[in-house]
Amino acid sequence: MVTTKNKKVTKYRAHTTHGGGHRKKRRGAGNRGGRGMAGSGKRACQKKQKHRKSFGGKGFHSHCPRTIKSIHLGDLTKLIIKTSDSEAIQKKGDIYQVDLLKLGYQKLIGTGSTSLKLEVNVSAFTKKAEEKIAAAGGKIVYSKNEAVKVKTESSPDQEKSEE
Numbered sequence: 001m002v003t004t005k006n007k008k009v010t011k012y013r014a015h016t017t018h019g020g021g022h023r024k025k026r027r028g029a030g031n032r033g034g035r036g037m038a039g040s041g042k043r044a045c046q047k048k049q050k051h052r053k054s055f056g057g058k059g060f061h062s063h064c065p066r067t068i069k070s071i072h073l074g075d076l077t078k079l080i081i082k083t084s085d086s087e088a089i090q091k092k093g094d095i096y097q098v099d100l101l102k103l104g105y106q107k108l109i110g111t112g113s114t115s116l117k118l119e120v121n122v123s124a125f126t127k128k129a130e131e132k133i134a135a136a137g138g139k140i141v142y143s144k145n146e147a148v149k150v151k152t153e154s155s156p157d158q159e160k161s162e163e
Helices: 045-050 073-082 127-135 156-162
Strands: 070-072 089-092 095-099 107-109 117-122 139-142
Touching (some): 070 073, 073 095
Parallel strands (some): 095 117
């Protein structure tokens, strides 16, 4: 047999707050500290802990990021001393010929010092690196063909128009 259940509101009749505590407690969002994330700036630490991942994330985000792997001149000198016989590093006379592109680096930065005569093949370098290598009696070979490119996917329509 189906029993009919009375609504809870009938139980609360003649009781002013219907189980909500004091009569001023249910008067809007001020009692709970605001709606949503309100008040989570300098107080309401319990809200910060609950929504820790939602803070931050402001600013711009590049859709085609450009990553350039660089090496310092001092680190390059150490690398040459450690591994002088390889495909990318060759010694001809007293000059070390270094192909940074084969080593996986695109840019040479002038931090550090070198006393070796270097002939460096690289696609990007700083003025300081060029000055220091020239002072040691070497030179930089700029390879424009292997310059750093941004990886972008082209649509099939663009490929047809280029042909």
